[in-house]
Amino acid sequence: MSDPLLTVDGLQAWYGRAHILDGIALTIGRGEVVALMGRNGAGKTTTLKAIMGLVERRAATLRFDGRDLSALPAHRIARLGVGYVPEDRRIFADLTVEENLEVGRQPPRPGAPAWTPEKLFALFPNLAEMRGRRGTRMSGGEQQMLTLARTLMGNPSLLLLDEPSEGLAPLIVKQMAEAVRRLKAEGLSVLLSEQSLSFASSVADRACVIETGRLRWTGTMAELLADDGVRAAYLSV
Numbered sequence: 072m073s074d075p076l077l078t079v080d081g082l083q084a085w086y087g088r089a090h091i092l093d094g095i096a097l098t099i100g101r102g103e104v105v106a107l108m109g110r111n112g113a114g115k116t117t118t119l120k121a122i123m124g125l126v127e128r129r130a131a132t133l134r135f136d137g138r139d140l141s142a143l144p145a146h147r148i149a150r151l152g153v154g155y156v157p158e159d160r161r162i163f164a165d166l167t168v169e170e171n172l173e174v175g176r177q178p179p180r181p182g183a184p185a186w187t188p189e190k191l192f193a194l195f196p197n198l199a200e201m202r203g204r205r206g207t208r209m210s211g212g213e214q215q216m217l218t219l220a221r222t223l224m225g226n227p228s229l230l231l232l233d234e235p236s237e238g239l240a241p242l243i244v245k246q247m248a249e250a251v252r253r254l255k256a257e258g259l260s261v262l263l264s265e266q267s268l269s270f271a272s273s274v275a276d277r278a279c280v281i282e283t284g285r286l287r288w289t290g291t292m293a294e295l296l297a298d299d300g301v302r303a304a305y306l307s308v
């Protein structure tokens with residue numbers, strides 16, 4: 072692959088004295104969607120947090136868009152164009168949908184079109200219908216969409232999505248998958264952590280499979296779907 076947007080190699084991470092990640096390696100090309108897969112506790116969330124600088128980590132290589140991230144704090148990494156959407160919804164419950172979006176607004180990246188609330192409402196039609204509604208009156212799935220939409224207002228070129236389909240109603244899961252596919256069509260790169268093979272295979276180009284903080288397998292989504300052994304060994308299927 073020529074000139075990946077993100078290159079991670081030899082990534083280690085700790086919570087206090089607990090050594091969680093041991094040698095994670097992955098690349099994400101421009102406009103590519105990669106699924107980070109593995110069972111509960113495999114280290115998917117920790118990998119996203121480690122890239123974002125939210126846990127203690129060290130790496131042989133941690134490069135994004137030509138910049139070394141390894142010494143940068145999370146807010147600097149965000150400013151370079153990495154948008155992190157955690158699994159737990161992070162909206163301001165007392166603010167309306169539109170106000171939440173304004174909180175996330177950042178200047179556009181040079182050469183890239185800026186997200187606006189109107190563009191986001193076209194991507195998430197259900198948010199458009201509730202633009203004046205406060206977060207307290209939204210379902211969990213709607214809050215998850217709003218968290219993603221607000222992150223997009225920061226105009227990232229790479230999105231780190233933590234378990235985007237987790238705990239969502241089937242209809243919302245479908246809308247979330249459609250949103251990820253449209254973001255890819257807009258040229259965004261996405262690394263998503265996912266336990267659901269059906270969600271991952273509906274959006275991702277490639278997969279990285281991890282177990283107990285180590286990379287076990289990497290390949291195309293089609294290869295993963297064809298490999299019963301890998302799925303049986305490392306995924307909950």
Ligand code: ATP
Nearest residue numbers: 086089091109110111112113114115116117118264
């Ligand atoms: P899940 O699907 O359950 O979120 P995951 O693959 O995202 O799983 P992580 O949340 O990255 O897994 O957890 C990896 C390991 O790190 C697990 O053994 C977990 O118990 C441990 N861990 C997670 N958070 C902490 C923490 N704050 N302090 C100590 N250990 C933690």
